[in-house]
Amino acid sequence: MVPLSYYLMLSGILFACGILGFLLKRNIITIFMSIELMLNGVNLSFVAFAAHWHALSGQVFVFFVMVVAAAEAAVGLAIIIAVYRTRETLNVDQVNLLKL
Amino acid sequence: MNPVATPFFFYLLSTLAILGGVMVIVRRNAVHSAIALIVTLLSVAGLYLMLYAPFVAGVQIIVYAGGIMVLFLFVIMLVNIDRSMKERAFNKQWWIAIAAAVALGALFVSVFVKSKGLFPERGLPLAEESNTQQIGLYLYGNYMFAFEIASLLLLVAIIGAVVMAKKRI
Numbered sequence: 001m002v003p004l005s006y007y008l009m010l011s012g013i014l015f016a017c018g019i020l021g022f023l024l025k026r027n028i029i030t031i032f033m034s035i036e037l038m039l040n041g042v043n044l045s046f047v048a049f050a051a052h053w054h055a056l057s058g059q060v061f062v063f064f065v066m067v068v069a070a071a072e073a074a075v076g077l078a079i080i081i082a083v084y085r086t087r088e089t090l091n092v093d094q095v096n097l098l099k100l
Numbered sequence: 101m102n103p104v105a106t107p108f109f110f111y112l113l114s115t116l117a118i119l120g121g122v123m124v125i126v127r128r129n130a131v132h133s134a135i136a137l138i139v140t141l142l143s144v145a146g147l148y149l150m151l152y153a154p155f156v157a158g159v160q161i162i163v164y165a166g167g168i169m170v171l172f173l174f175v176i177m178l179v180n181i182d183r184s185m186k187e188r189a190f191n192k193q194w195w196i197a198i199a200a201a202v203a204l205g206a207l208f209v210s211v212f213v214k215s216k217g218l219f220p221e222r223g224l225p226l227a228e229e230s231n232t233q234q235i236g237l238y239l240y241g242n243y244m245f246a247f248e249i250a251s252l253l254l255l256v257a258i259i260g261a262v263v264m265a266k267k268r269i
Contacts, residue, residue, distance in 0.1 A: 002110045007151070009208060010114045014140070016204050017121035024190045024197060029130045029176060033137050036168065037121055040144050043160075051151040059156050059231075060238045066163055067250040071257030073168045077175045078264035084179045085267075091187055 007048035014041035028083075028090050032076055039069050109150060116143040128185055130176050134169060141165045155232045 014037055021034030043062045050058025083095055120140030124133045141164045148157035227234075239247050 002107055002150070005212065006110065006114075007147070009212060010117065010147075012204075012208060013118055014121050014144075016201070017118070017125060020197060020201070021125040023193060025125065026188065026191060027130055029172065029179075030124070030133050033124055033133055033172065036137065036164075037124060037140065040141065040164075044144055044147060047148050047151050047153050047156060050153065056231075056234050056238055057242075059153050059235055060243055062153075062156050063159065063235075063239070064243075064246060064250055066159065067254060070163060070168060071253050073171055074257050074261040075264065077171055078261040080175060081178060081265045088180075089183070090179060090181070 004048055004052045008045055011041040011045040011048065014038075014044065017041075026091050026093060028080055028092050028095070031092065032073070032080070036069060036073070039065055110147070113143040113146045113150070116140075117147070130181050131173070134172050134176060137172075138165050138169050141169070152228050153231065154228060155235055 018034045018036075018038030018041060021037065022031055025031055025034065043065055046058045046062050046065070050056060080090070084090065087095060089095070117140045120136045120138075120143065123136035124140070127133045127136065141160065145157045145160040145165070148154075148160060
């Protein structure tokens with residue numbers, strides 16, 4: 001039986017990987033993947049707590065997080081395509097104005 | 101019957117997950133990052149199975165690894181990544197990043213040392229056979245309103261994505 005704190009450590013490490021990618025990378029698609037990584041770390045802690053406290057609400061919450069992640073990914077990737085069409089770049093440093 | 105959820109599987113899956121997470125950051129090519137993220141998602145799904153949540157594990161594989169990551173790969177193929185591979189991949193924030201990593205590591209170590217008695221071992225695991233049924237009852241009972249709001253959010257996201265990605269409306 002693996003203790004709960006190990007799962008929480010793993011979820012914290014995944015979240016930290018996501019934060020590092022979000023802060024350090026410049027490619028906007030990789031920044032998006034880092035956000036997905038952070039959401040996964042949080043989901044893991046939700047499920048770990050659900051298994052520990054015998055409360056299924058934690059697993060239901062994971063669904064809502066996944067819904068938000070899917071909506072965010074769809075809209076965000078559409079924005080990426082729109083930005084790429086006008087600017088021909090994926091570097092976030094060159095996308096610093098809302099209008100051309 | 102011996103339980104499958106042994107510490108060996110936990111260490112294997114968590115090593116895979118962390119390796120995937122690190123590879124997402126360090127690879128320059130966005131396709132490699134996407135593959136590494138898929139590895140992380142699949143190993144997290146395995147961890148869900150170990151935590152007696154088979155339905156969440158299935159949804160993780162179908163929605164994340166099957167849906168969202170395919171969307172990511174499509175967008176990567178639509179844009180020209182050859183150019184962005186030649187540009188600088190990282191911001192110049194190494195000192196802040198190292199300071200933050202050291203602080204976070206210290207926090208982890210202190211939690212790891214102090215949390216031995218914080219979460220006492222609970223007895224029997226969750227019932228795995230009726231997991232899907234129980235989640236369905238929760239979704240259509242307690243969380244009915246949140247469920248409806250989520251469906252509305254998905255509808256708005258569909259319309260927003262189509263409007264945003266279309267050339268001329």
